[in-house]
Amino acid sequence: MSFLTHSRLHVSGAWLIWGTYIAVLIVAPWVFHSNLALTVLSQIGAFAIATLSYNMLLGQSGMLSFGHAVYIGLGGFIAIHTMNLVVAGKFWIPTSLIPLVGGLGGAFFGVVFGYVTTKRSGTTFAMITLGIGELVASSALTFPGFFGGEAGITTDRTLGVKIPGITYGPQIQVYYLIAFWLLICTAGMYAFTRTPLGRIANAVRDNPERAQFIGYNTQIVRFLVVIIAGFFAGISGGLSAINFEIVSSENVGAAVSGLVLLFTFLGGAGTFVGPIIGAVVYALSYVLLSNITNAWLLYLGLIFLIMVMYAPGGISSLLQMNLRVVRFGQWHRLRLAYLVLFTAALPLFFGVTTLIEMIYALQLDVGNGTVTHVYGIELDVAHAVPWMSAAGVAILGAFTAFQGARYFKVRWDSVQRDIALSMAKAAA
């Protein structure tokens, strides 16, 4: 699996990418240094490990799992129990290494549940993961000793075994712990894509039957990948445990599994960096979008829908395709097309979002009266005029957007055709 480009990276290029990555991880909290920003960055880091580990299943091995939160959450529980054991003096391990304990927990449950789930592939696999997810989530209330019932298990990260100078009191120290593990995990998971098992996992994804005829037991391949993905998912869970100082039954539930799937897909399952992009989008939408609008989950759903239909490769594949256009010196042919597309889509965007905001104002904000503000415009949802205007803009917008998209598609297809042609020429 390539990083972002299909061509093989030169050694210097690889150093450049990893160097930039490390620099971004170090510098990020200097640029965004508010408390909120640090919390968001920490969440991005932990979530990125989760989405990367999920993509070992989805993108690299073709396993659609609906229960990845099981490994993240159970890793978190193992980690937080270990932290409390350390506080009680019954166990000794520095807090900095707690994520590793979470990882081992995740791998352990990968062995237990993966043995069952990987007996089958395809749709059956997906259904079994859904079942296991529900099983674990429901057993959270059955075993309050381990899962902490409704309240969950809490801890105090500052009471563990410390390395001198690191108390894990300030959030910045937690951020750097997460950044450190994120780097290690990214390197580890990237290295995995370049091992015999990693490549055979790709082969099993592409054609499980043929993989059997070149000597591979596909069940064992899938099983091993689930264990390794469970290991990294558990590390992510351990980091969350340290970050939030609480793990509850929600952490193993279907909602988290769904989020991991959704943002891995949005970021792009076809490239290695896609899941990291997905994690960034996750944090931004959670923190920023949810501050702007109550309807943010609806918008997220809409974006997901549009991506599945028009850009199934996710954001990273969109980037990849446009980078390719630039590399082949065709960008100038798309500039106008993009301008037309976005201009034409703008009325639809404003019309639909205004309608959605008005519906939300009508349904949820009744206590605040019928007047709401959308894009700085005062609208009274009790009157027909705002509704009709917004609907009018939306309908007009649908028409212009359709025309704009058609224009764009013609341009885009012709550019792609020319690129394919010059690639074929280069190969000949």
Add this chain to the structure above:
Amino acid sequence: MNALDVQNAVELRAVRKNFGKTEIIRCADLVVPKGQRFAIIGPNGAGKSTLFNLISGRFEPTSGDILLNGRSLIGLKPYQINRLGLARSFQITNIFARLSVFENIRCAVLWSLGYKYAFWRSLDRLKDARLRAEEVVEQIGLKRRRDSPAGLLTYAEQRALEIGITVAGGAEVILLDEPTAGMSRSESEQAVELIRTVTHGKTLLMVEHDMSVVFGLADQISVVVYGEVIATDSPAGIRANLRVQEAYLGTAQELQR
């Protein structure tokens, strides 16, 4: 029995295969001596591909025994049979579409070189796997397309890759299921040359419709009709065989060619 003492690479003993109530293979007996190029011909629906699926472990026979170098294959999975030294190609191209040509071949050599499920070694540092894969890529004439995703190859190129994946692991017994199906005359001549080179010194068992390919390549031919092997002989013997001509009534002219 020691495998070295056995003269026959593949042996079918009274093999039967039913799908539900339908008998697809009724009592097939077949002996493929080591080192021979062996072709199976027969009308459409005679059960040729089913025979391949039985030998390679895709299906299990209803009764009878199948031996590879004297060892029974009954109950073994395809990957176990592959590890015993039997590799097969498919009639409908069956490749790893999103992987490059080179990666397709490299995947096919990994098990035989003993790398198994290793996730602690760097693939790019495995020199023997790289050299072997490059050798095969060159052999199948796809060096120019080395880094193209296999799904983007032309049909003939994909067929060549199909053969490459089959032989890359170094299996001693090669099963090719209609390797030239759907090819033009010149493409199919190239494919015959390719098959000749890559199966040199090995046992080849192939299903083929194109009679010029069959008579050009095979040392021995078996004719399968309605799930039975009705004749096994040299190409000349098969041409002269009356029962075969009868079975092939519609295509008799083709045999005479």
